[in-house]
Amino acid sequence: MKRNMKAAAARGRLAAWKAASVMGWKVTTVWKSAMTAFLAATLVFSGAFPAWAYSPMGPGASESESMTAYDAETQARLEDNTLEYDELQMRVHGYNLSISEAWKTYNDTKADYEAIITEMESQYRLIKETVEDYKDLAKLMAGTATAATLRSAGNTLDSTYVSTMQSFRDSVGEWDTNRVNTFAIRKAERQVTSGAQQAMIGYDTICSNIDTLQTLVALYEEQAAMTARQAELGMSTETEALDAKNSLLSAQSQLATLQAQQDSTRRTLLTLAGYDPNGDTVISRIPRFDMSRLGGMDLEADTWKAIGNNYTLIDQRTSDAGESTAQIANRLDQINEGDQKLAIEMQSLYDAVMDQKAAYEAAAIGFSAAETTWKTAQSQYQLGMLSKLGLLSSEISYYQSRASLESANLSLLQAMESYDWGVAGLATVE
Numbered sequence: 001m002k003r004n005m006k007a008a009a010a011r012g013r014l015a016a017w018k019a020a021s022v023m024g025w026k027v028t029t030v031w032k033s034a035m036t037a038f039l040a041a042t043l044v045f046s047g048a049f050p051a052w053a054y055s056p057m058g059p060g061a062s063e064s065e066s067m068t069a070y071d072a073e074t075q076a077r078l079e080d081n082t083l084e085y086d087e088l089q090m091r092v093h094g095y096n097l098s099i100s101e102a103w104k105t106y107n108d109t110k111a112d113y114e115a116i117i118t119e120m121e122s123q124y125r126l127i128k129e130t131v132e133d134y135k136d137l138a139k140l141m142a143g144t145a146t147a148a149t150l151r152s153a154g155n156t157l158d159s160t161y162v163s164t165m166q167s168f169r170d171s172v173g174e175w176d177t178n179r180v181n182t183f184a185i186r187k188a189e190r191q192v193t194s195g196a197q198q199a200m201i202g203y204d205t206i207c208s209n210i211d212t213l214q215t216l217v218a219l220y221e222e223q224a225a226m227t228a229r230q231a232e233l234g235m236s237t238e239t240e241a242l243d244a245k246n247s248l249l250s251a252q253s254q255l256a257t258l259q260a261q262q263d264s265t266r267r268t269l270l271t272l273a274g275y276d277p278n279g280d281t282v283i284s285r286i287p288r289f290d291m292s293r294l295g296g297m298d299l300e301a302d303t304w305k306a307i308g309n310n311y312t313l314i315d316q317r318t319s320d321a322g323e324s325t326a327q328i329a330n331r332l333d334q335i336n337e338g339d340q341k342l343a344i345e346m347q348s349l350y351d352a353v354m355d356q357k358a359a360y361e362a363a364a365i366g367f368s369a370a371e372t373t374w375k376t377a378q379s380q381y382q383l384g385m386l387s388k389l390g391l392l393s394s395e396i397s398y399y400q401s402r403a404s405l406e407s408a409n410l411s412l413l414q415a416m417e418s419y420d421w422g423v424a425g426l427a428t429v430e
Contacts, residue, residue: 070094082282083273085200092193095274099192102185110175113168120165131158187311187425192272194421199269201414204286205407206262212403213255216396220248223392230389289413294357302423303346309425313338338429345427349419356412363401363408370401 070078070090078090094100134154141147171178227244230236267277275281307313316335321328377394380386386394421427 081275081280082284083200083270083275084284085197085286088196088200088273089193091273091275092196093189096189096192096272097274099185099189100274102188106182106185110172113172113175117165117168117172120161120168124161124165127157127161130154183314190421190424190426194417194426196269196272197417198414199265199272200283201286201410201417203262203265203269203283205410206258206265207285208406208410209403210255210258210262212399212406213251213258215399217248217251217255219392219396219399220244220251223389223396224248226389226392286410286413289360289409289416293416294353297350297353297419299346299350302350302419303343306346306423306425306427307339307342309423310338310342310427310429311425312429313342314425341429342427345429346419346422349415349422349427353412353415353419356408356415360405360408360412363405367401367405370398374398 074090077084078087078094083091092099093103131154134150134157138147138150138154141150175181224241224244224247227236227241231238231241266283269283270277270279270281313335316331316338319331321331374394374397377386377391381388381391
């Protein structure tokens with residue numbers, strides 16, 4: 001009796017299978033296609049954004065920052081409404097609107113994958129039952145072509161389901177370290193961070209020059225007034241009085257121009273760093289350049305790193321090689337040419353650092369001399385050996401030399417950052 005009941009059940013399932021065979025195969029095919037399309041679309045989406053390499057003073061230190069959860073002290077520092085230069089990379093990563101949203105989307109997609117895995121695992125029992133039904137039906141139709149089709153269908157359903165489930169597991173397992181899927185976000189984040197550094201260096205340069213010009217304007221006003229009085233008394237020429245007046249007007253004009261640039265540069269910087277551009281965030285002055293960074297430069301080794309990291313060259317190396325011998329040869333020529341162009345660019349970036357280093361050293365010598373001269377002038381003035389006009393002239397030279405040194409310091413920092421970003425993959429290949 002049990003045998004008859006089992007046979008009846010199998011015949012019932014067979015009848016149902018025959019009645020819905022066409023629809024069943026369509027459903028199976030659609031399901032497989034949908035899963036494949038979903039997986040492909042998700043990978044394409046995540047590949048459109050990038051992972052980066054963060055370090056406090058330049059790129060290339062870490063490969064896991066896309067998932068970084070900052071400690072409480074760091075988090076508080078990043079949210080204290082004071083922007084420090086060494087916070088820029090972390091601010092861009094976690095607070096820049098576009099970059100942080102890209103990482104959030106990437107991480108949310110991981111959660112979607114995990115949910116899909118959980119659902120597929122919970123449904124696997126039903127898949128196994130369906131596979132067993134196929135096998136039972138195949139036994140009832142032993143010796144027929146349909147039996148073979150049923151066995152094949154069952155095996156295919158099981159293996160496809162398992163392989164798809166494992167594919168999702170593999171994707172999730174490699175999620176935090178997958179550099180291919182995060183290529184675009186890493187590239188974008190590095191570009192934004194580099195731009196933020198340039199903006200902050202530019203802003204600091206403007207602030208430094210404004211401070212100097214405000215002092216110089218006051219000194220020039222005093223100098224111009226004294227020179228004008230002396231000209232009236234015949235103690236100086238009209239040309240000297242006119243020169244003093246022109247120096248004042250020039251300084252006032254430069255000051256007005258920088259003050260106009262200051263606000264727009266500030267707004268750009270705050271936006272890149274993820275702050276309200278209209279807010280009251282304090283932007284700290286940039287510390288003096290760490291000269292020890294120059295000791296870490298190795299042009300030959302750095303050029304090889306740059307070739308491996310450069311985003312343009314990576315695109316070339318991963319592009320379609322073509323099918324014909326000529327196409328393959330042409331692609332190899334393009335890759336070699338790109339490598340050579342990048343080597344030239346890295347040499348240029350290196351030379352720029354060395355030029356700025358020399359300019360900084362010259363400015364430091366000039367400032368030291370101006371400082372000594374001013375101190376001497378102060379002593380001479382107190383002793384009555386130097387006029388007030390002579391003292392003003394010495395003081396003006398002192399502030400001009402100090403401004404040149406500060407500008408040279410920031411220019412050296414910018415050159416060093418450009419070199420480091422070149423090593424990290426952002427060097428231009430033209």
